[in-house]
Amino acid sequence: MSARGKHRRSKARPFVRGFVAVGTGGAALVLPIMGATGAGAAQPAQVTQVAREAQATVPQVQLVTHKVASGETLSKIAKKHSVSGGWKKLYKANSAVIGTDPARLRPGLTLTVGTKTVQTPANEVKAAPAAEPAATPAAEPAAEKTYTNDLDGWIKEALDIMAQNGIPGSYDGIHRNVMRESSGNPQATNNWDSNAVAGTPSKGLLQTIDPTFQAYHVPGTSMDPFDPVANIAAACNYAADKYGSIDNVNGPY
Template identity: 65%
Template sequence: MPAKGKHRRPTSRRLVRGFVAAGTGGAALALPLFGVTTAGAAQPAQAATVQAAGTAPVAAKKAPVTYTVVAGDSLSKIAEEQSVSGGWKKLYNDNRRNIGADPALIRPGLKLTIGAKAAPADRAADAGRADRSAARPAAAKKAPAAKPATAKKYSNDLDGWIKESLDIMAKHGIPGTYEGIHRNIMRESSGNPLAINNWDINAQNGTPSKGLLQVIDPTFRAYHVPGTPFDSYDPVANITAACNYAAARYGSIDNVNGPY
């Protein structure tokens, strides 16, 4: 029997990618070799950023920075040194509330925001004050002070006495007219406020008729109108008391056409 040959189980070995020289008639060709276990398998692609054709690269947005003004600075100088797009006008517009109305007046220590519109430090305080103002109830408007009523003036004569009496009578609802009062005064006293009757029955009974409308004291006291002097010789007091009495007895002084 032929001698038994020793058979070695071939060991599978991962082959790595390499190059061998193959004879080609004296010339050597470098051929890539792939391991058996990796043949046909795609290698993982390395991550890469591919820029689309025809598009411009996107510039990274710069974060805003704060610049503190120093002596000798100007907006144009700062804008140039900090490469502000739009120049000093852009810088001024972004920081207008902090700078003020005049862009030429910037003081050392002033903080400017470059790259974004500045938010003034006092903006939050302003908003808080606005909120408090909105919540605060509106102050009630004061009504204009009423002007003191000017006292109506009357002439110190028969015309004035009658007119003043009519105004007082109107307040107390006592009827009567100028004509009715004037007519009875002229018959009773001829317009003399100090007239007195010392001869009729009333005088004989100790209560003479007095004043413009010849009123006896008991009648004057009973029909005296508040707001007038308690004096039967006072022209206005006499007229209003007499008209008050005539209204109660006759309906109005206008209805009196003789002694009453």
């Protein structure tokens, strides 16, 4: 019996041009090697897209607020933040927070003093949910407010008109000055002081002279300086311009 020959099975080796031979018994099956154009090639493009989205920004409008400190007034805050329209515009925008008396600012209140535009990454901006249409309630006629025809009623009516026009002042501040100036007499006239000598006597509850009454007259009130409501409103408007509020007046003004 002849000696069994020794044979070695040759190992499969890759072809030099991107192919590999795989044994199949008799024939060699040639398969291409996966190149750089496969699924992994899309990753750099995906990373670039994410980076672009992260860098994109959208302008967003934000409110600028101010926290009231002790001793601050609307005039000071409006000047500090360069509010267009001054303290009246500032009060109008924050009347729901301040209340009916602009001169009495409570420390700790947060007021809106303007807006600013900031750039926010686009991928952080969330679309606001669509608002559901609200049911419209049936309109009810507003009851007309009435006032008594006396000092109490005149002051209360004047305060409501002042609030609509952003004029500061309180019931106590008005009442105190009325009692000092005219003792509550709407027809009071000063015929002896320097104004009277100059031909412009002081008139009415808060003793305004005609030029001052006309300059600080509040729209919607009478042009008669002896009209108690018109006299109070005009005098408080003048006091707000000169002293910040009628509440700050404790003597002749």
